[in-house]
Amino acid sequence: MCGITARVGTDDSLDALLASLKNLEYRGYDSAGIAVQNGTGIKVSKHEGEVAQLESQLTSGDVFGEVGIGHTRWSTHGPPTNENAHPHTGCQGRVAAVHNGIIDNYTTLREGLQSRGHEFTSDTDTEVIPHLVEERLADGMAPEAAFRETVAQLDGSYAIAIIIDDDPTVYATRNGSPLVIGVGETANYLASDVPAFLEFTDQVIYLEDDDIAVITPDDYRISDGNGSWVPRPVETVDWDPEDAEKGKYDHYMLKEIHEQPTSLRQTLHGRIDGDDVILEEFPPGTFEGITRVQFVACGTSYHAAMYGEGLLSEWGVDANSFIASEYAAYPAPVDENTLVIGVTQSGETADTLEALQRARDRGARTLALTNVIGSTAARTCDDALFIRAGPEIGVAATKTFSSQVATLVLLGERLVRDVTGEPTDEHSQRLAALESLPGDVETVIENSQAAAVSRRCLGDTGHFFVGRGSAYSVALEGALKFKEITYEHAEGFAAGELKHGPLALVTPETPIFAIGTGRHQNRLESNVREIQTRGAPVIAVAPRTDSELADTADEFLPVPATHSALVAILANVQLQLVAYHAANEMDRSIDKPRNLAKSVTVE
Template sequence: MCGITARIGDDDSLDDLLVSLKNLEYRGYDSAGIAVQNGAGIEVSKCEGEVAELKSQLATNDHDGPIGIGHTRWSTHGPPTDENAHPHTGCKGRVVAVHNGIIENYNALREGLQARGHEFTSDTDTEVIPHLVEERLEAGMDPEVAFRDAVGELDGSYAIAMMVDGDPAVYATRNGSPLVVGVGEEANYLASDVPAFLEFTDRVVYLEDDDVVVITPEDHHITDLTGNAVSRPVETVDWDPEDAEKGGYDHYMLKEIHEQPVSLRQTIRGRIEGEDVVLEDFPPGTFNDVSRVQFIACGTSYHAGMYGEWLLSKWGVDANTFIASEYAAYPAPVDEETLVIGVTQSGETADTLEALKSARERGARTLAVTNVIGSTAARTCDDALFIRAGPEIGVAATKTFSSQVASLVLLGERLVRDVTGGPTEECQQRLESLKSLPEHVERVIENSNAAAISHQWLGGGGHFFIGRGNAYPVALEGALKFKEITYEHAEGFAAGELKHGPLALVTADTPVFAIGTGQHPKRLESNVREIQTRGAPVIAIAPRTETDLTDTADEFLPVPATHPDLVAILANVQLQLIAYHAADEMERSIDKPRNLAKSVTVE
């Protein structure tokens, strides 16, 4: 949450800073601000609202300068107001800072600073940072030493960028929140995430916890908190800058739904050879010592983990899924034969990182399934499998879910061979169907009637989503997408659980979306009839071959017939489109839903 950016060059930085902030708005959009210095002082401009509001404000101000920092906020401490917007300054305006994360001991620090005469103008935890640095500058420390010394007083998770008036550099550090340096030809950059500066440079340096970086127009150098030099490689990101743009679509979410065939091809490419799964970092025998698997994740990634659990359990491997925040607080038993798989799109989700740390400290082997090569999860786990979906900007995850599930199908096949000694049943058919999945998703998108159905069945009494087996996590995911961007009540259930309570909520105003995969069709048909008896309409999402369901339902959204283990992935695309079109008709803020941010980097 929150987006930090900086640009350090010899020419004006304002335009690049605004572009970077706009690119980071998926991380927070309660308020925004920038600070630039040009040799005549530091100019700060900030306001409540989105980056567009800041840009309008700057149109009447002369805020040019070669060095600047910026911030787009997702509120934690203090409401979204002009005063609480970043950047924040010290008493004398000499030090300016932006921050992502939570300073846990800020109350004690603030009280001490106030007792020493410092005055505060916001409710944020961030404001203690420039005051702490300012004190040290007044005591004669140089900016880098002052910054490092002040950071040593902070407890919590954070990413920080700071400027000092008259000093041609940006100082930054991280602990539990992401920061990446962009190495350009005419300027250098800093941001919470690569898409911020992707159109300016594709050469990046991923910072690690307790790194302190000093960035100048010509160079950057990294030390640890004690000042010892640290070496981090410069890597080239293979994302296309156009991937982080809307490309003619009304919303990023719609664009990313339509990108799923491409992202799935990237996920699968080179990983299937005949009946064999080829994962470069996981040759045969990699998981010979694994006897049980635990998935830990949050939100959409948790539903992908549930899908992976269902597959492994079906194939004879002991598997469970845990919500990462609960696992971190109440960890499940592990030993050296336990493989703990953290499923995280960004690789920076705070609860998932904390859960992985807990598992690792107790002797488990850890593996990250993530989309970001330089992420914290990828670097700190024993192993990493990259889903290769490309950048995802919309807050509501779409293409990353399908790529996560496809990756877990491949990983599951590799695991089963090592754990049980042989391939899964129907392995060849499943892998052939997986190779056809991009084409099948294309057919769903091209032929979907989701717009008309979402218009007809916008329910006043909520929306239910039901499924059995691997359709159950997709039912949960369909409900999550719907509630995320429509703000309407939606719930997902295992179909058999309806009679154990949820039927009490079903009325004629409660559309129910039933996902059929071809597994246990008679049971699902029985559930549908129970719903219709209560007067509720049922919309079936299934292959046309599932006549037990499609002939019974009131409406039908077809998906191509494929292996039953993969049908639910196609059904999920229809549910994404249902949520999108319903939210669009209701004129919701689809890419930036209220109270939510893309990457949850605080617990």
């Protein structure tokens, strides 16, 4: 939630700050703002709405500076207004601050500041930060000391960056929210995520909790909360800057749907050798002694976790998936033989990180399955496995879901071999099908009739998605995608549950997407007939070889015939396209759906 960026150079930073904010809008787009300084004071410009609205008011040329910070907001404290937009300043205007996260004790801090004569102009928790820094500067503290003293008073989760008048420096820290430094040739950068400055540098330093970063035009220094210098490695990000651009596509979501063959090839590259799974991080025997697997995740990642749970359970491993926020509040039993896998695209999802911490505290082994090297989950878990999907900008996750599931299939094969001593049944066929998966996804995208189907669904009162086994998790994911970007009612169900209540909602105005994998088809066909008896149209998404389901359904979106464990991944691509085209027809804000942001770093 919220995107922070900063640039420290010897030339004007305005254009780079605006470009970085545009790159970060997937983290929030309720309001945006920048603050710059060039030795003659701090100039703040901010506006409710998207970055484009901020940019439109920066045409006079009076906002410029070598040092600057920026922010794009997802609202927590206070509505999205000009007053609540970041950056915030203190009474004297000497300090400007941007913040991602929540300051839990801001009410106490604010009351104390007000009792000492400070006046506030916003509803945000962030505004206490520049006031506290200014107070310490007024007491004669040096800027870095004033920042440290302020941070020591804050409780909660946060990433913070500030600038101070007459000081060509950005001061920053994090605790539970991500921050990364970009080391450039003529300037240095800071942001919540790498895509913010990827067009300027691919040299990055991931900050850890309680790090204090002091960034100048030609240097940076990182120390811990006690002021001791700490080395942090400089890493090279292998993402291409074009990966974070829309290119020829109208929306990031459509681009990322079309990128799935490439992202899957990256996911699978070097990890399958004939009948063997090759995971360099996890050689054979890595998981010997594991007797139980638990998945913790949120949203789309939770649906991928459910997919993984089903596979492992079928293959003889005790596995369960949990919504991370529920697991954090009501953790399941674990011991030293329990492996808890956090599935998180960003590696920064607050609920998932808390669930993993609960598991670690109680003696479980933890593993992060994530897309981001250097993320908090990757650094704090015992192990990490990367899905290698490349940057995903669209708020509605697409390519990361397919790469998460493909990675979970590989990890499952390794787990089963270590836990049971034997490979899974049909492992040869499944691995061969996995290698063919990128091409199969390409076939779906090239031949999909989802656009025509989606147009026939417009104006309906609800949309149901049903499936069995792995198709159940994809039914949930299909419904989530549809509701995320169309704002229309959509629900996913296990197909057998329809007759236990949800069938009461089925009418001729509730199209139902039935997802088939080639298994238990007789039962699914029976469910389809139950639905049609109530007058509802059925759109089947299943292997093209399933002629009976194709004949029974009112519409048919075929996918290539492949191993039944993987069919639902292909069906999911069709459902992504259905949601996209429906939302496009309805003129929705597809890449920036209302009230949502991509990285949920607050609880």
